[in-house]
Amino acid sequence: MNEITKDLLREISDWDGEFKGAYNIRENGQCAGRVSSRNIKIESKKDKPGLEIFIAAGTKGETVSIPACVTHGNVDDLVYNDFFVGEDSDVVIVAGCGIHTETGEPARHNGIHRFFLGKGSHVKYLEKHIGKGHGTGLRSIDPVTEAELEEDSVLEMDTAQIGGVDRTTRLTSAKLGKGAKLYIRERILTEKAQTAKTDFKVEMNGRDSGVDLISRSVARDDSHQEYHSVIIGNAPCTGHSECDAIISENGKVDAAPELHARDNDAALIHEAAIGKIAGEQILKLRTLGLTEEEAEATIIDGFLS
């Protein structure tokens, strides 16, 4: 494992020299370390690059980390990771990605993650993406996340991409069974000429299923973001999506939320707000002694926290 990987790991997965629990470190498309635990088995896929992660039924309080790092240009890493989460388990999955390039050659990571949540299971999924290095090569991260939630399972997704990634296309889709709940918290900051697209599709197929999707984004400089969400209620269910964006300088944000009620007892809500930082917010923080620049940074930090 090289030093750049170690730096990236510290940022994306709070690595402090070791992981607690099962882990697999992916470095430039290769495995740089793997440990399974008694309840969490990590195996290589046989037909294509990637992992199969088996979490035994009833596993409680364990964490599995599968960070991926690209440490130089001219790498196009594609990986398929499948998570099979046993019934009544309660685990944390940490899946960050860091891209570093010092050259003009592009570096890309494309992680395709599938989650199969067994009945009554609870997963907290943490995903942090960053781009580093001084190279002009484009840093791209294009995650695809697909989830199937069985009866009464809960998936909490907490994803953050705070700067440094030049291009990203995020595709997230989920199918929810009876009583299943999906919570998504997404934060994206783009600057310079970066672009980010995020696309959600959630189908609520079981009675009393629910989704709460909150996306917060900041588009600075000449960056451009696109948000698109489709929430489909095929059963008595509740859906809420919220897309809030701050734009500054020449930043641009397009938001296109869609709600589709296909059942008489589907209750779906969407809220969206795009705008620059409210002048009153800056004034308030300046009356507390902050400069205008400090006030803006504080507001953005809080918004994306």
Add this chain to the structure above:
Amino acid sequence: MIELLRLENISWNTPDGSGILHDLSLTVPDGKLIVITGPNGGGKTTLAKIIAGIYKQNSGRLFLDDRDITDLDITERAKLGISFAFQQPVRFKGITVRKLIELAAGEKLPLDRICSYMSKVGLCAEEYIDREVNSTLSGGEIKRIEIATVLARHSALTVFDEPEAGIDLWSFASLIKTFEEIRNTLNGSIVIISHQERILRIADEIAVVADGTIKAKGRPDDMMKLLAENNSVTGKCFRQEEMF
């Protein structure tokens, strides 16, 4: 009497040229509570914002502790010891009550310090510190948090712009108690813009601002009589407690 704040011949016009304040002069003594009252549209909030540096006067000068602060901006005045509590507190998505109070104090604070500020405004810190200062807070809650943020600054001068505005009757009753307590433990000078008789009664001095200038100024007993008797001076500028 040592004066903390001195305003000399302040005038302010709206961008379209309408005069709001005309040659207004006022002094705020050190360690005293001054309530500024007067009819709506008379220039009270404008005056408060000029003190904080949010508005820039067209002419006139301001002195804080004998230092000329006329050309200082909002941040510089805040650092010198002027605090301002907004009439309509600002909401922030993602900034917690704890963070806002720590920003006001200028440092990280232990829980017991945050508790002391929150309990002064009648809120239980543990219930609120991790909540965001967003639209889930009621008008009364955010008003009290606004007051807690300015208390955390321990400023030489704190300006409250109509603290009673936008809150319900029950919150108002506890707000008055809060101001009575602040009054009794006064540290620094306070200027409150208010229409409320009960706030006027705890003042060391009341100044009436109408038509963009100081119409009258004096001790509460004298001023309450004047206000009650002479609506032509004040334009029915204060609301008596009985109205509630």
